[in-house]
Amino acid sequence: MLGLNKKDFGLLIIVAILTMAAPFILNPFPEGSAMAQFNAGYPDLMQRLVIFGIFAIGFNILFGLTGYLSFGHAAFLGVGSYAAIWMMKLLTMNVIPAIVVSIVIAGLFALLVGWISLRRSGIYFSILTLAFAQMSYALAYSVLTPITGGETGLQPKYTDPRILDGALEAGQSPRANLFGLDMRASSELVMGNWVFTFNAGYYIAAIVMLIAFYMSIRIFRSPFGMMLRAVKSNQQRMNYTGLNSKPYTLAAFVISGMYAGLAGGLLVAMDTQVGAERMFWTASGEVVLMTILGGAGTLIGPVLGAGLIKYMENIVSKINKGVLEQWFAFMPDGIEDLLVTMIYPFVGKGWHLTLGIIFMLVVIFLPGGLVEGGQRIGRLFGRKKPSDSSPDGSKTPAE
Numbered sequence: 001m002l003g004l005n006k007k008d009f010g011l012l013i014i015v016a017i018l019t020m021a022a023p024f025i026l027n028p029f030p031e032g033s034a035m036a037q038f039n040a041g042y043p044d045l046m047q048r049l050v051i052f053g054i055f056a057i058g059f060n061i062l063f064g065l066t067g068y069l070s071f072g073h074a075a076f077l078g079v080g081s082y083a084a085i086w087m088m089k090l091l092t093m094n095v096i097p098a099i100v101v102s103i104v105i106a107g108l109f110a111l112l113v114g115w116i117s118l119r120r121s122g123i124y125f126s127i128l129t130l131a132f133a134q135m136s137y138a139l140a141y142s143v144l145t146p147i148t149g150g151e152t153g154l155q156p157k158y159t160d161p162r163i164l165d166g167a168l169e170a171g172q173s174p175r176a177n178l179f180g181l182d183m184r185a186s187s188e189l190v191m192g193n194w195v196f197t198f199n200a201g202y203y204i205a206a207i208v209m210l211i212a213f214y215m216s217i218r219i220f221r222s223p224f225g226m227m228l229r230a231v232k233s234n235q236q237r238m239n240y241t242g243l244n245s246k247p248y249t250l251a252a253f254v255i256s257g258m259y260a261g262l263a264g265g266l267l268v269a270m271d272t273q274v275g276a277e278r279m280f281w282t283a284s285g286e287v288v289l290m291t292i293l294g295g296a297g298t299l300i301g302p303v304l305g306a307g308l309i310k311y312m313e314n315i316v317s318k319i320n321k322g323v324l325e326q327w328f329a330f331m332p333d334g335i336e337d338l339l340v341t342m343i344y345p346f347v348g349k350g351w352h353l354t355l356g357i358i359f360m361l362v363v364i365f366l367p368g369g370l371v372e373g374g375q376r377i378g379r380l381f382g383r384k385k386p387s388d389s390s391p392d393g394s395k396t397p398a399e
Contacts, residue, residue, distance in 0.1 A: 022206070033193070043201065050206050050209040051270070052286075055287055058073075061255055061256050063288075064291065072132045073257070074287070078140060079106050082154070084102040087101050088160075096179075099269065102264055103261045130281060134281060158172050158174060160174070201270050204269075205266050213299075291305055292369060317349070
């Protein structure tokens with residue numbers, strides 16, 4: 001169905017159900033309880049989960065399939081964001097033109113960067129992409145200030161021309177919309193002690209992510225995807241057969257850049273403010289971590305990795321000493337102080353330490369990322385009892 005085999009279609013359905021039910025799944029604890037700190041079902045975070053999931057899905061098409069490790073993908077995220085904000089300033093606050101232009105501009109920029117960077121491979125390719133990203137950041141931060149806003153960034157103003165929109169009154173704030181539907185419009189469903197927030201912007205971004213995920217499945221299963229895997233397996237041998245791998249790697253690079261531009265455009269649709277920090281090298285490193293943590297070369301892995309990192313960044317980072325003292329208040333003072341002292345360095349401002357430890361453990365024990373961990377657990381529970389089968393896997397006769 002939809003051009004997918006049964007297994008891939010089932011995976012797409014599972015991802016769709018989990019994405020649509022996120023306001024319930026991410027709020028498992030009642031409001032006011034000590035564990036409510038771990039709830040993540042609020043619009044800003046849910047939007048970031050799906051948008052950076054798109055970013056990681058696109059990066060995985062390049063890194064996961066070809067093995068080319070780019071340290072400069074934040075440049076395409078930033079370029080897409082700037083293209084989107086200028087569409088909102090010049091054309092309309094409707095997010096459709098902004099998102100389309102962000103994809104196109106990011107794709108063209110990726111074509112230029114890829115055409116130059118792919119002349120080298122390995123660490124040299126990685127350094128070239130990093131150099132392009134840092135040059136882009138420097139240009140956006142200082143040289144191109146009239147276009148990028150420099151340190152202060154850009155945001156829509158009521159004085160902007162917006163030739164397709166009506167004029168705003170003085171002081172009126174322009175708001176991103178989809179044919180009149182406010183992207184920040186929210187409604188709440190209260191069920192006892194649980195509060196579930198439904199945000200229009202989140203569901204729009206979630207639908208876009210599902211489309212992007214579906215497209216990535218089609219790429220993975222296509223002959224084009226098989227050629228990219230051949231590049232990763234042994235590019236030199238592939239060249240010896242007479243096949244030129246450069247068009248394939250360049251196409252993968254451009255597609256990956258377009259995914260990053262799409263993520264950048266959606267970020268502007270959710271929060272109409274753009275700054276040069278989106279192009280900094282740490283943003284490129286973040287998407288690398290997302291992909292490796294989730295499982296490079298897998299379909300769902302990058303989304304899981306993006307969810308884990310953004311969850312830790314927004315939830316674990318807010319657990320301070322006061323929260324820990326509240327959790328362990330029922331214990332004797334000595335034990336409470338000991339637990340707080342032991343845990344505090346790994347939460348709050350120390351959440352990067354926890355992320356680093358998780359990353360080390362995954363790389364050492366789960367090279368396939370979280371997806372491999374899930375597969376191992378599945379095999380563990382799916383393993384048949386020795387009494388039910390013979391060593392060759394065939395059923396033994398009942399005694």
